[in-house]
Amino acid sequence: MKMELHGDALRVSGGQELHAVNAAAFHDAVKAAMTDAVKDIEIDFSHMTFLDSCGLGTLVALRKLVGRRGGVVRLLNPTPAAQQMLELTRLYRVLEVVKREEVAATSG
Amino acid sequence: MAEERELTPAEAIARYRARGDSDWPSEADNVRVIDFLPDAPERPLFRSYHDFFAIVKHLLPQAAAAPDRVGLRRVKPGVWIGLHSRVSPDADLQAPCWIGANVLVGPRAVVGPDAIVENGTVLAADTEIADSIVGPETYVGEFTEVKHSLAWGNILINWQSNSCTHVPDAFLLSPLSQRAAPAREGHxxxxxxxxxxxxxxxxxxxxxxxxxxxxxxxxxxxxxxxxxxxxxxxxxxxxxxxxxxxxxxxxxxxxxxxxxxxxxxxxxxxxxxxxxxxxxxxxxxxxxxxxxxxxxxxxxxxxxxxxxxxxxxxxxxxxxxxxxxxxxxxxxxxxxxxxxxxxxxxxxxx
Known part of the structure; x- marks a missing residue:
């Protein structure tokens, strides 16, 4: 898992699974990487093949964490499977989901 | 006749004509693939999930009008409920929607439009089902949203994106007929x-x-x-x-x-x-x-x-x-x- 700072956003990439076994470690790693300057968390979901309720719970916990700073959790290019889980649980209403074309537009 | 997979017409002729049936038809197209419902030959059932959903939705009023359906009642225009199904008074049924037999619909659930809920399914409180088919004996958990999908057991298929996923959490979506893995005896x-x-x-x-x-x-x-x-x-x-x-x-x-x-x-x-x-x-x-x-x-x-x-x-x-x-x-x-x-x-x- 790779973490780097992009302005006031912490970008997390390289994760392929987020579930009960690794969710706590993921949460701790992201929290440890957050500096005072970090407002938003951007997580690359383009390789996310397995996401369960614990993983989703971690995303909500991170959302609460950055919510106190006025920030958001942004999920970039979610895989169709991850997108389905976000829709099934209605979490797309709480977390910001950015699709590929939108990412290209903002970075270009 | 059990087959491991569906045969092509040519394979079917080669396999079954060789048995020497005397009454085998002589026409060139004497074997046809029936991948459509009798009333809709122009709409193949299995070309895509999108087409499957479209044909099922199209046939909904005809299925409701079939004379052999016992206990099916139309509670309001475009809304049908099967035998022994229980719908919470707080639930919102939006036409067109079909609720099969022995279905439980929980409080504040929103079912429809274009929702088909098959027999023996449980929709927990606050679920939203629209533009979807929920398969038989499926549990749809509280506060879940099933849209543009086919939900069958723990399998969720989005017919718009052709994406398929297995939902790992039974409290979100699961087959009611499935039992948890039995406890294993110590080796x-x-x-x-x-x-x-x-x-x-x-x-x-x-x-x-x-x-x-x-x-x-x-x-x-x-x-x-x-x-x-x-x-x-x-x-x-x-x-x-x-x-x-x-x-x-x-x-x-x-x-x-x-x-x-x-x-x-x-x-x-x-x-x-x-x-x-x-x-x-x-x-x-x-x-x-x-x-x-x-x-x-x-x-x-x-x-x-x-x-x-x-x-x-x-x-x-x-x-x-x-x-x-x-x-x-x-x-x-x-x-x-x-x-x-x-x-x-x-x-x-x-």
């Missing part, structure tokens, strides 16, 4: 290994007994655990012991004997007292009792401070659903890793 190799470890670590136990004796306390204490798969409030419990004068995992030493007897497994969910078991309130939490009792658990591998807190409950349910030998090996290796890292940090302590 003889694991039981023999427990006897070996028990013998090799006997000096450690002697140390614990001596320590307790010097302190003037009992060396071990009995504890009760609900047997896996036992119904809550039942008296199906077993007794196990732990050492009192030592901490950490050495106190579990007597439980190696339970592993040798086959009452415990090396890896499983930690034993639950009857009092603790009745506090498991939801179906998801009660999955704890679907896995064998283990000497080590996923919560151990995750170094959970409390073995009965919310995190441990989630891990126990996860283990009950996903247990296999690979997960067991991962847990054992992580437990061993934690044990060694603790020893190293203790040894390095000034």
């Amino acid at each position: 003889w190799l694991g039981r023999a290994l427990a006897l070996v470890v028990l013998t090799l670590t006997l000096p450690c136990a002697c140390y614990a007994v001596m320590k307790a004796w010097l302190r003037g306390q009992r060396a071990w204490r009995p504890l009760m655990a609900v047997r896996p798969r036992a119904a809550l409030h039942s008296a199906d419990v077993l007794t196990y012991h732990e050492l009192t004068a030592v901490g950490d995992w050495l106190k579990r030493w007597p439980q190696l004997w339970k592993v040798a007897l086959g009452d415990f497994a090396w890896v499983g969910n930690r034993p639950l007292s009857p009092a603790a078991a009745v506090t498991l309130t939801s179906h998801f939490e009660r999955l704890w009792l679907k896995a064998p009792i283990g000497l080590f658990s996923l919560a151990d591998a995750e170094a959970c401070a409390e073995l009965f807190d919310q995190e441990a409950r989630v891990l126990a349910s996860f283990y009950a659903l996903r247990a296999d030998w690979r997960l067991d090996l991962t847990i054992l290796s992580r437990v061993l890793g934690l044990r060694l890292s603790k020893r190293i940090s203790f040894d390095n302590h000034p």
